Amino acid sequence: MARAVDVTTSIAATVTRLAQGLSVGRPGRRPEQPLVLYDFESCPFCRKVREALTTLDLDADIRPCPKGGHRFRDELVERGGKAQFPYLVDPNSGKALYESEDIVRHLFAEYGDGPPPALSMGPFATLSGSLASAWRLGKGTRVEPSKPPAQPLELWSFEASPFSRIVREKLCTLELPYRLHNVGRGSANRPAFLERAGKVQVPFLVDPNGGVEMFESAEIVAYLDETYGA
Numbered sequence: 001m002a003r004a005v006d007v008t009t010s011i012a013a014t015v016t017r018l019a020q021g022l023s024v025g026r027p028g029r030r031p032e033q034p035l036v037l038y039d040f041e042s043c044p045f046c047r048k049v050r051e052a053l054t055t056l057d058l059d060a061d062i063r064p065c066p067k068g069g070h071r072f073r074d075e076l077v078e079r080g081g082k083a084q085f086p087y088l089v090d091p092n093s094g095k096a097l098y099e100s101e102d103i104v105r106h107l108f109a110e111y112g113d114g115p116p117p118a119l120s121m122g123p124f125a126t127l128s129g130s131l132a133s134a135w136r137l138g139k140g141t142r143v144e145p146s147k148p149p150a151q152p153l154e155l156w157s158f159e160a161s162p163f164s165r166i167v168r169e170k171l172c173t174l175e176l177p178y179r180l181h182n183v184g185r186g187s188a189n190r191p192a193f194l195e196r197a198g199k200v201q202v203p204f205l206v207d208p209n210g211g212v213e214m215f216e217s218a219e220i221v222a223y224l225d226e227t228y229g230a
Ligand SMILES: N[C@@H](CCC(=O)N[C@@H](CS)C(=O)NCC(=O)O)C(=O)O
Pocket: 042, 043, 044, 045, 046, 067, 083, 084, 085, 086, 098, 099, 100, 101
């Protein structure tokens, strides 16, 4: 996909979801242990959960499960019993959940200070989330052959960021696990991010396997393809 089309359709996806997953809103207590999410980027149900993670300013360990992949799909089936996405594991509450709206309700109940926003739930969220994926012409859906990293990567991002989406899609199709650091507008994590990265700009990728730190989405995608694409 030409770069201009790539960026324009990613912006269209954000607009189609009315910029859900842009800002932090009413976060509550913080989890002690990291949340784990099995998802794939283009899934509209998974999008609802990722938007909630940004709204609640929560990090998560992402286990990408693109269609045709085995690296984490097989692990999920062993863990939960079926290949259905999203699936959230919350070691803090001892809960593991399939249904997206159950997951969003759980996240707001445990880590929020109020109910989920109306736009984050229901048929409108599913429909607009599907339309958002349609703009992306299937990106972040099907597996591409890849080599597994020895250690998970780290990505600073927020759900509505058009440039971060392009990187998340590539991490997804290559089945590369990563710690997602959400730094939406108003995030309490932004000062630490500024300290760590030198500026507040997303996406920001850290690959501990190669000692690599990068900002630019097109360069990150090229790096991931070169390093992990088979
Ligand atoms: N009601 C479920 C629907 C989840 C769902 O249908 N997920 C699709 C992906 S969008 C799925 O798991 N498909 C199986 C697959 O991709 O193999 C929810 O809200 O979580």
